[in-house]
Amino acid sequence: DGGITQSPKYLFRKEGQNVTLSCEQNLNHDAMYWYRQDPGQGLRLIYYSQIVNDFQKGDIAEGYSVSREKKESFPLTVTSAQKNPTAFYLCASTLRWRNTEAFFGQGTRLTVV
């Protein structure tokens, strides 16, 4: 079955550590996205990528980094520079050349301890 897989589902991090969240899709989608969601809030765009080896900052990119070395994969690194990283992180993907809905992974809940 095609879909988006995010891992891990839950992640605990000590302050000052970098962590990487995984997002893999087998939908052959071109564009991939990372969002942050705080309790009771909407989704805020961190980074997005339209094609391999290219990505753009979203509205809240500070303290985060990404890479897009393969079409299927778009990992997100939460660096120690991110002041308040505790949140729910969602990865999504869409086709580039057709209007379709965005597909989502099940999310990663990151907690800084």
Add this chain to the structure above:
Amino acid sequence: EDKVVQSPLSLVVHEGDTVTLNCSYEVTNFRSLLWYKQEKKAPTFLFMLTSSGIEKKSGRLSSILDKKELFSILNITATQTGDSAIYLCAVQGGQGAQKLVFGQGTRLTINP
């Protein structure tokens, strides 16, 4: 700056009521507007709108887009407690027409 604004942010109604959720946007290179329902984790897709004035309908839910006035509404009739969720509006466009920007969401609570 590309922006999507939803209203109200929160809404509490009784079962059986009809609700209207609003979404306005300012996005360059508009491509589509999407509505999602989020209950626990991943949002679930409701509608995609690309053309003005054409209503999309699914059971008790319906939605319409006005590209001249840059807004969309989501209607839910005869609400049920299972409709309680966060409703998210997103617009695809921006640079390369691939940026997907979400609004703040509307938290809808249906009381029995």
